[in-house]
Amino acid sequence: MDKENKKTILNILTSSGLLSKEQSDEVLSKENLIRSRIIKSNELKGQVVRRGRAVHADISIIDVISLMNLPVDGKSNTYVTEEVVMKEIAGHLGIKFIKIDPLKLDSDVITKIISRPYALKHKLLPIALSGNHLTIATSNPFEHESIDRISQSKGYDIEVVVSNKSDIVKIVTEFYGFRSSIAAAEDELASNVDIGNLEQFVKLKSISELADTDQHIINAVEYLLHYAYSQRASDIHIEPKREHCLVRFRIDGLLHNIHKMPKAVYPAFASRIKTLSRMDIAEKRRPQGGRIKTSQDGKEIELRVSTLPVSFGEKIVIRIFDPTILMQNINDLGFSKREGELFGDFLSAPNGLILVTGPTGSGKTTTLYSALKTLSTEDVNLTTIEDPVEMICEDFNQTSIQPQIGITFASSLRTILRQDPDIIMVGEIRDLETADNAIQSALTGHLVMSTLHTNDAPGTITRLLDLGIAPFLINASLIGVVAQRLVRKVCSNCAEEYTLSEGECRMLGLNYDEDKKNNVNIGTGCNQCRGTGYFGRTGVFEVMEISDTIKAEIESKSSPEKIRQVAKNEGYTMLKENAVKVLLEGRTTVDEIVRVIGV
Numbered sequence: 381m382d383k384e385n386k387k388t389i390l391n392i393l394t395s396s397g398l399l400s401k402e403q404s405d406e407v408l409s410k411e412n413l414i415r416s417r418i419i420k421s422n423e424l425k426g427q428v429v430r431r432g433r434a435v436h437a438d439i440s441i442i443d444v445i446s447l448m449n450l451p452v453d454g455k456s457n458t459y460v461t462e463e464v465v466m467k468e469i470a471g472h473l474g475i476k477f478i479k480i481d482p483l484k485l486d487s488d489v490i491t492k493i494i495s496r497p498y499a500l501k502h503k504l505l506p507i508a509l510s511g512n513h514l515t516i517a518t519s520n521p522f523e524h525e526s527i528d529r530i531s532q533s534k535g536y537d538i539e540v541v542v543s544n545k546s547d548i549v550k551i552v553t554e555f556y557g558f559r560s561s562i563a564a565a566e567d568e569l570a571s572n573v574d575i576g577n578l579e580q581f582v583k584l585k586s587i588s589e590l591a592d593t594d595q596h597i598i599n600a601v602e603y604l605l606h607y608a609y610s611q612r613a614s615d616i617h618i619e620p621k622r623e624h625c626l627v628r629f630r631i632d633g634l635l636h637n638i639h640k641m642p643k644a645v646y647p648a649f650a651s652r653i654k655t656l657s658r659m660d661i662a663e664k665r666r667p668q669g670g671r672i673k674t675s676q677d678g679k680e681i682e683l684r685v686s687t688l689p690v691s692f693g694e695k696i697v698i699r700i701f702d703p704t705i706l707m708q709n710i711n712d713l714g715f716s717k718r719e720g721e722l723f724g725d726f727l728s729a730p731n732g733l734i735l736v737t738g739p740t741g742s743g744k745t746t747t748l749y750s751a752l753k754t755l756s757t758e759d760v761n762l763t764t765i766e767d768p769v770e771m772i773c774e775d776f777n778q779t780s781i782q783p784q785i786g787i788t789f790a791s792s793l794r795t796i797l798r799q800d801p802d803i804i805m806v807g808e809i810r811d812l813e814t815a816d817n818a819i820q821s822a823l824t825g826h827l828v829m830s831t832l833h834t835n836d837a838p839g840t841i842t843r844l845l846d847l848g849i850a851p852f853l854i855n856a857s858l859i860g861v862v863a864q865r866l867v868r869k870v871c872s873n874c875a876e877e878y879t880l881s882e883g884e885c886r887m888l889g890l891n892y893d894e895d896k897k898n899n900v901n902i903g904t905g906c907n908q909c910r911g912t913g914y915f916g917r918t919g920v921f922e923v924m925e926i927s928d929t930i931k932a933e934i935e936s937k938s939s940p941e942k943i944r945q946v947a948k949n950e951g952y953t954m955l956k957e958n959a960v961k962v963l964l965e966g967r968t969t970v971d972e973i974v975r976v977i978g979v
């Protein structure tokens with residue numbers, strides 16, 4: 381971006397009141413310093429950077445401004461970010477600003493119209509093509525030549541929109557990286573082989589298969605994984621179809637189509653993933669499971685891979701386990717103050733049984749792993765029995781049950797006791813034998829943690845009694861019960877105030893007061909949350925301590941209702957009440973409470 385543009389941009393920002401004259405001068409005086417800092421930090425991140433003027437020129441004045449984190453003139457809470465600047469420039473020039481949603485892009489449109497170097501050099505991204513009408517996003521709307529050239533050479537009728545440079549660069553890197561790797565791999569396979577054509581199919585079989593060690597295939601897999609992390613995907617689905625192979629990501633619970641890859645490349649692609657996860661690449665008819673440990677932005681990420689032979693080949697699903705989600709600080713899980721303290725007390729007990737309950741997907745594993753992480757110190761032996769091991773953590777001694785060869789939760793527990801453990805985590809108590817062994821371990825000086833499939837904390841007592849555990853054994857071993865659910869959090873980027881209706885208040889057990897409005901937040905949907913209005917999830921808990929009064933109720937085999945009533949007198953609050961607290965804090969919605977907890 382040349383000097384002239386720099387002046388224009390600063391003028392736009394000062395005349396619109398985003399920057400004061402002083403701030404604008406500050407930008408100019410610190411410009412070179414900040415450029416050097418950006419280069420330095422890119423070098424630290426291991427990016428290949430060319431030294432000298434070329435690199436300096438690639439960092440625009442907008443990059444400098446957004447890195448300076450300047451408050452909008454006269455305001456304290458809003459900052460002049462890249463997006464603020466781009467929107468202002470777009471408005472000034474009368475061009476539309478678009479925040480690009482990569483999941484809505486067609487990778488064919490992007491990668492076939494201009495080359496990657498051209499896109500990167502001019503910070504351009506073709507984002508939509510309908511008929512002859514091409515939409516191009518640019519982060520440098522002052523420069524027309526690069527866009528004119530596309531229109532001249534390809535004859536498109538071009539609409540220009542403005543977007544953030546950081547988004548453009550990221551998408552160009554990921555889309556072109558994946559696409560060009562796949563295309564290069566396909567070329568090596570003697571291009572344009574039509575799998576549907578029998579003659580060519582026979583020819584393809586005679587060509588030696590593209591090896592999974594091929595650099596293009598390695599790159600393609602790498603790009604795909606990076607892209608999945610950056611899109612916060614929880615699962616990657618790779619599905620062979622008749623003509624092609626479909627790649628989809630699950631993000632916030634929903635699947636999105638990401639790429640289509642030629643069928644010819646698929647075997648090598650699948651082999652590469654199978655090799656990485658230490659599966660048998662020759663075995664294609666039986667389902668397999670494996671793991672990959674990789675790192676992303678300096679943190680280790682665990683991938684659990686499974687294959688399933690389907691009509692057109694092997695379907696691969698890669699589940700992504702993010703340790704920052706699976707192993708959190710206990711205080712970040714979503715406990716209220718009282719519950720958090722109680723749970724902390726449970727964990728500091730030298731021995732006994734702690735149970736975490738809730739349906740599948742309610743975050744029990746996260747609670748257990750996070751608790752184990754706090755407990756794992758040099759002076760204790762911590763062992764887990766899981767089905768299967770969720771995420772490998774070096775500090776724990778983890779074993780998987782294998783029922784087909786007789787290794788069950790119950791039998792593993794017996795074996796583990798010979799290994800001098802201090803803390804034992806049993807994945808799940810499903811039967812009397814496991815429950816019995818867990819209680820015996822708790823009674824013989826071990827801290828035992830496990831999960832149970834019940835809806836709430838009082839129900840856990842009934843479940844143990846139903847399994848056939850004597851009340852005195854429950855009383856002697858059980859320290860406390862945690863019941864939990866996960867609710868989606870309102871997206872902070874598009875949150876708006878919402879007043880609860882009288883009906884909603886009644887449903888939630890709140891006092892309706894027309895004057896004192898019950899205001900909460902609701903997400904209206906934006907790019908950041910993919911239009912859902914939600915971003916991330918938080919736990920909602922109920923924690924019940926097995927106090928002496930509760931013990932008396934257990935002794936007389938009271939109903940869950942009776943136990944709940946007694947617990948309430950001691951300060952216990954139910955899941956729903958705690959969820960309503962989260963609602964009133966503006967962090968979740970009524971719909972979400974109804975969906976997850978019911979009313």
Ligand SMILES: [Zn+2]
Pocket residue numbers: 871872873874875903904905906907908909910911913914
């Ligand atoms: Zn949003």
